[in-house]
Amino acid sequence: MVEAAVWGVGTSDFGVFSDQRVETLGWQAVSEAIRDAGITPDEIDAIVVGSVFGPPGVATRIQRGLGIGGVPMWTIENACASGTSAFHEAVNAVVQERYRCVLVIGVDQMSTLFTGAIVPEATDPEGAAGLPLPGLYALTAARYMDVHGLTLEQLAAVAVKNKTNGVDNPRAHLRREPPTIEQVLRSRPIADPLTMLQCCPTTDGAGAMVIGTGRRTARDVLVESSAMVSGKPWDQRNDDVWGFRCVQRAGQQALADAGRLIGEIDLFEVHDAFTIGEITTLEALGVADEGKGGDLAVSGHTARSGAQPVNPSGGLLSRGHPLGATGTAQLAEVVWQLRGEAGPRQVARHNVGMVETMGGGAAGMDGNACVVTVLSADAER
Numbered sequence: 001m002v003e004a005a006v007w008g009v010g011t012s013d014f015g016v017f018s019d020q021r022v023e024t025l026g027w028q029a030v031s032e033a034i035r036d037a038g039i040t041p042d043e044i045d046a047i048v049v050g051s052v053f054g055p056p057g058v059a060t061r062i063q064r065g066l067g068i069g070g071v072p073m074w075t076i077e078n079a080c081a082s083g084t085s086a087f088h089e090a091v092n093a094v095v096q097e098r099y100r101c102v103l104v105i106g107v108d109q110m111s112t113l114f115t116g117a118i119v120p121e122a123t124d125p126e127g128a129a130g131l132p133l134p135g136l137y138a139l140t141a142a143r144y145m146d147v148h149g150l151t152l153e154q155l156a157a158v159a160v161k162n163k164t165n166g167v168d169n170p171r172a173h174l175r176r177e178p179p180t181i182e183q184v185l186r187s188r189p190i191a192d193p194l195t196m197l198q199c200c201p202t203t204d205g206a207g208a209m210v211i212g213t214g215r216r217t218a219r220d221v222l223v224e225s226s227a228m229v230s231g232k233p234w235d236q237r238n239d240d241v242w243g244f245r246c247v248q249r250a251g252q253q254a255l256a257d258a259g260r261l262i263g264e265i266d267l268f269e270v271h272d273a274f275t276i277g278e279i280t281t282l283e284a285l286g287v288a289d290e291g292k293g294g295d296l297a298v299s300g301h302t303a304r305s306g307a308q309p310v311n312p313s314g315g316l317l318s319r320g321h322p323l324g325a326t327g328t329a330q331l332a333e334v335v336w337q338l339r340g341e342a343g344p345r346q347v348a349r350h351n352v353g354m355v356e357t358m359g360g361g362a363a364g365m366d367g368n369a370c371v372v373t374v375l376s377a378d379a380e381r
Contacts, residue, residue, distance in 0.1 A: 004094040006221040006375065007101070007210040008037025009332040014173045014205035014320045022054055022109040022204075026062035029208035029328070030105060037210035038217075041066060044210075045099035047073040050086035050106040051324035053113055062105060072099075079359025080271065081228075082106065083207060083327030084371035088228045090211040091373075100213045106328035107206035110321075114202055124363035133361070134199055134274065138191035140241040141276040145193065148291035150279070152193055156184035157297040158275040159198050162311050165304055166318020168344040173203045173320035198275040203320025207328025209335075221335050224352075225257035226373040231365035238366070243277075246367035247284035247358050254354070254372040255286075262286040265308060265374070266349040267337055269330035270356045272315040281356055282310065285372070309347045312337060327357040327371065338377040352376050 010032025012025045034041060047068065049059035059075045078085040083106030090102040117134050120127035126136065144150040164178040179187075179197055187196040215222060229250045234242060255262060262285060270285075272278035279293035287308060288296055296302045302310035313319055313333040316326060334353035336342045353375045360367040 002095050002097055003214045004091045004211055004223040005215045006223065006335050007039065007212040007216065008033045008035070009209050009335045010036055011171060011207040011329050011332050012205050013171045014203050014322065014329070016111045017109070017204045018111040022058060022107060023061040023065055025109065025204060025206040026105055026107045027065050029206040030062065030066055030103065033103070033208035033210050039101065039210060041068045043101050044068055044071060044103045045101050046071050046093060047103045047105065048086040048090045049073070049075045050078070050082035050327065051075060051108055052077055052079060052082050053108050053110065054324065058107065059105070062107070079361050079368040080273070080321070080323050080326060081357045081359030081369045081371050082324040084331065084355065084357040084373065085228060085369060087209060087211070087327060087331060087373070088226045088371050091223050091226045094211055094213055102211045104209040104211060104328060105206065106325040108322040108324040109204040110202045110323070111204050121361065126363055134191040134194060136242060137274040137276050138194045140280060141193050143241055144276065144279070148294070150294045152185055153181055154294035154298055155193065155198060155275045156181045158272065158278050159184045159317055161297045161303060162272060162315040162317040163197070165312050165345065166314025169314045169319060172314045172318045173201050174318045194274055194276070200273045200316040200321040203322045205320065205322040205325045205329065207325045207332050209328060209331060219339055221338050222376045222378070224260070224374040224376045225254045226371065227253035227257060228369060228371045229253065230369050231360065231362065231367040233364060234366035235364060240366070241280060243358050243360055243367045244280055244284050246370045247281050247356060250370040250372040251285040251356065254374050258374040260352065260374060265352050265354045267312060267334065267347050267353045268308065268310045268356070269313060269315070269333050270310060271358050272311055272317055273321055275317070278310065278315070281358070285356065304345065304347055312342065312345045312347055327355070330355045330357060331373070334375055338375060351378055
């Protein structure tokens with residue numbers, strides 16, 4: 001069976017770059033990924049782009065600037081999971097021997113479109129009620145506090161951990177002095193119980209990856225599995241919080257396809273757009289039992305020096321959340337970690353990593369889509 005491997009990765013810086021063209025961000029990421037892979041542009045057989053709010057033709061605009069013409073190219077929109085959905089398609093294209101080398105690009109420029117929370121779709125009940133995603137996640141947090149006894153301090157501990165990690169990420173949007181639990185809780189209220197420091201910033205950026213057939217060098221990272229699931233109906237008859245089962249289905253499939261147990265995963269990059277999101281995601285993936293995820297950051301289990309570090313990059317809470325680029329940025333971080341190239345962010349055990357990105361927003365569904373992938377530095381797998 002043909003194996004897919006990550007040959008190269010690259011990202012732009014992440015921040016507010018409203019004075020730049022969106023394709024400029026893409027060029028920065030792709031140029032680094034191509035150099036990192038040690039290939040020339042004419043070796044690329046196809047291009048897959050993940051973007052949510054990119055202008056029409058954003059993929060072609062990036063392609064034009066790179067001078068890569070005439071190859072198949074398509075754009076995927078899967079909400080926050082757009083970048084990892086593009087990666088998933090590229091991996092399958094390589095495994096199925098449709099192409100030998102595929103370039104993945106994730107890009108979005110949020111600062112020119114939004115000054116606060118993303119405006120919900122007006123045709124959905126949530127949009128009609130004016131309930132953006134911070135409100136939806138806040139309802140999840142309130143539910144967990146009521147049912148499972150989750151505390152405000154446990155929520156805030158996730159922000160402290162990820163913002164501490166982000167200080168060592170030179171590409172992160174937010175690199176400020178790490179806050180204390182008290183400072184997180186005293187920051188400006190956004191949607192009770194979530195405060196400003198528990199929400200990701202509005203960010204611009206891009207990430208890119210070169211996916212190829214098998215490993216050529218010791219730096220290439222094996223794709224052990226990539227699982228993508230779509231949402232299922234979710235309404236008042238469902239006892240699960242929004243997104244939980246969607247993440248769980250993708251996680252279980254990814255582990256089964258890789259032949260791994262969750263305890264074998266050395267590090268994670270997960271979708272922490274809001275602090276409660278990291279907690280519920282790690283429960284859905286099986287890192288903690290349901291209702292026990294609040295203990296992970298407090299105990300140090302998910303710290304950079306812990307048993308299973310989560311978001312050593314600083315996560316979305318520090319790096320930011322340029323929707324289409326988020327998944328590719330998460331994947332790039334895990335590749336750097338598995339190679340031992342993460343600098344001051346480097347975790348001790350770095351043989352197997354997992355990336356989870358959940359995109360959502362359509363009313364009545366437990367998510368638009370979720371992608372979970374397992375990557376490995378183990379040359380014998």
